[in-house]
Amino acid sequence: MSAPTTAGPVTAGPPKRETEVLIVGGGIMGLAIAYHLALRGVSDVVVLERGYLAAGASGRNGGGIRMQWSTEINVLLMLESVELCKRFAGELGVNVWLRQGGYLFLAQSEGERARMEKNVALQNRHGVPTRMLLPEEARGIVPELDVSSLAAACYNPRDGILFPWPFLWGYANQAAKRGVELHTFTEVTAIEPSPAGFLVQTSKGPVRAQRVLNCAGAWSPEVARLVGVELPDRPHRHEILSTEPLKPFLGPMVSVLSSGLYFSQSMRGEVVTGITVPDLDDGSVKLGSRLRFLTTLAKELVRVMPRLAGVKVLRQWAGPYDVSPDGSPIVGEVATVPGFYLACGFTGHGFMMAPVVGKYYGEWLAGGPRHPFFDRWRLGRFAEGKLESEEMIIG
Amino acid sequence: MPRTPDCALEFEGESVSAVAGEPVAVSLFAAGVKVLSRSIKYHRPRSFFCLAGHCGACLMRIDGQPNIKACRTLASEGMKVERQNAFPSGGLDVLAAADFFFPKGMDHHTMFTAPRAVNTLMQKVVRQLGGLGRLPDPSPEPQELPAGERLRVDVAVVGAGPAGLAAAIACAAPGRRVVVFDEGDRAGGSLLSHPAHGVAAADRLAAEARAAGVAIRCRASAIAWYPEDEGGLLAVAEQPEGGGLPRLVRVTAARYVYATGGYDVNALFEDNDRPGIFAARAVGTMLIRHGVLAGARPVVLGDGPYAAALCEALAAAGCKVMPIDGVRERVVAARGRAWVSGVDVQSDGKTGPVTRKIACDAVAVATLPAPASELARQHGAEVAFRPEGGGFAVLTDGNGATRTPGVHACGDVCGFRGVLAARLHGSEVGRAIARAFARPGEGA
Amino acid sequence: MAGKVIVCRCEDVTQSDLDHAVALGYSHLEEAKRYTGLGTGPCQGKECMVACALYLALAAGRPPSEVRPFTSRPPVAAIALGTLAGPDDPGEGGG
Structure with missing residues (x-):
């Protein structure tokens, strides 16, 4: 029996023996970069995905996209990323259901309010229309909110949520149309540096590549170790759940700063919600679900939205955050292994950043200008002690 | 009745x-x-x-x-x-x-992606169409949330059907805490939908279990096995008798027995979701538990023993039953919209398929139930696809032991076998557990 | 007249939708689940998973013996947030 040929993006059979660029990881980061390379004429690209399409964090996240950050670079990049998301359906032919219902952050202490005010001022300087709200005004946006414990809130109506998986299908389709090979269920087992680049061993045969990109998310330290590089990012389990579908009632993504609770309502009507739960971060990727997550989340969510007590949980799952020590990504070429590039350490925000990071990565590797973030977020900063701390990390 | x-x-x-x-x-x-x-x-x-x-x-x-x-x-x-x-x-x-606009199905991923104004409008429309029910009504006073319970037992059985009750009876012993959880409001499982058994048989088996010292907790749905919480626990949501929110019960046991039976599965034919097309066991339950006939002229689709028993019972209740075996004759389409009014049935003729139309007012679909293997899988049991067993059957040894120590399965969850065989299987597995408890160094 | 063969009742997924997913290369159950939404509604695949898994395998030319279920995600039955938010009972009862 043989599989019929398909009209989809996944290439049948083993990968080609030689390629200019080999991307390890078929999540949104790898596929966005592949698409932007192909768009600029570099289509001799092979993307290898160990599981099915969307098996990793790209298929497991809550789909939030926001401009509310504490550093200038993230504010600017996310302003652009939101624009790219708005154009995605038209340009790539797949709906991502971007809904700009805003992000509503809730502060419960004066300290949180002070930090919020500082961040809002920074965001306003760059044209992000975030505004500080009184607790009563927050209830004007989400009437079911219990605001009794709130000190303040802030709201940017242009933040939003989207549906994550279609990004992968869209990037994959358009990359494949331009000649990029995408192989699912294909594992990289060894990467040997050679004079002309790398010899990459895969579960479907060897591939010679001039450049290798590590876009393996939470698995990126594992992939880097194949070329003898120790990365400082570590996998962290992030759990999330989805409720029964309800008619639209919740406009924004709501997030409680102190607990890391966040919740939004998807296009399908489900409340999609997660919270920070401590975990044993021992370097392994864990994807199991815990009752402790459910009870921790439910207590906090029902405290903030008592009306949800009768709403039922349909499904819980976990995704792996790829956490970098300072909360900022790790990108660019590894100085000690020329030709080996990184796009990792996105600390739970890789999905929303991928559209813009993919664009600049593709632009640079195709011979275009090099965005300043490649310097700021280089691997070497950790050894040099020049950290790029981002405090707006949720979950 | x-x-x-x-x-x-x-x-x-x-x-x-x-x-x-x-x-x-x-x-x-x-x-x-x-x-x-x-x-x-x-x-x-x-x-x-x-x-x-x-x-x-x-x-x-x-x-x-x-x-x-x-x-x-x-x-x-x-x-x-x-x-x-x-x-x-x-x-x-x-x-x-x-x-009507989408007669076969739709790929909403690629519809109306451009131009932007249309895409944005579509997003707004789809958003309003999404979801099922509206938010719960606000409660007049602050709602008191139910307190959880912790329960440590020797044997936790999930499913009070013939297999689960038989297993509990066979492993019960003085001083041994055996608890059976069932999501239904009454113990009996598949006995309750079977015309040859019914409520009386279910009550007898449940009474036998209680007499043996088994605790049966109904309206108690096992929702998950959580391996990482408190060294592993079975979470159960138990509905209080008088209504209100269920309470959460955290169960730990020396042995777990999954006797979760099977889910009713529809057959594939055009408009197979029309009202009036029921799972055969739903038709049986209505008849023998609630005294309600699914229809005066029902089609019964399927060739197994359950289909035969249901046909007989419906006929005895005065229905004009039309059996379709699903093998020699297959249902290819349903007719009617707000209620099924007939089915198109196809068989192999001398020169090709022959279709005939049958008028009916109900259809009972008697496909093999699909093993309800989720909890056992969460608890580490292996499954295999068994067409003759209805789907993903839990794999066990002769004693009902899965590959996870202390975790057992019996009855239809190990592949469909029917009421009597499930009960026998439950007894065997229960006896094996009792023998294990009797061995030195084993037990709670 | 609509003649849909419904393979997933909760999400209104039709047999044609499965054929379309297979044609796009999303023929594994986990992939087709994400593309079509099958098994993601209120029943979480209880009614539809076996039939969909088998249909996809046959449509993609894989032997039924290779068919695997999709990951069983808790909870098996829907559970109210209020149930989960209730106070824990620190004590321990017997059966």
């Missing part, structure tokens, strides 16, 4: 008579309410299918709470029942136009 209504529900402002304690879905059907819900995308009319709390076809708004299974909610005086996801009403839903 005669049915004598003794209370009234308030269904969308109208009074509907019901028997207190029967499922609301059955009350509505008996009162002639054909459409209980509208499907999520195409707003197709739906009624209940499985009558066992599994299929999701009978979600209604009940007493101000959305997405409540009408098949699992017991009728009581004054209960408020409404349909959801329909405009202007569940009976006449203009949104069902979607069903």
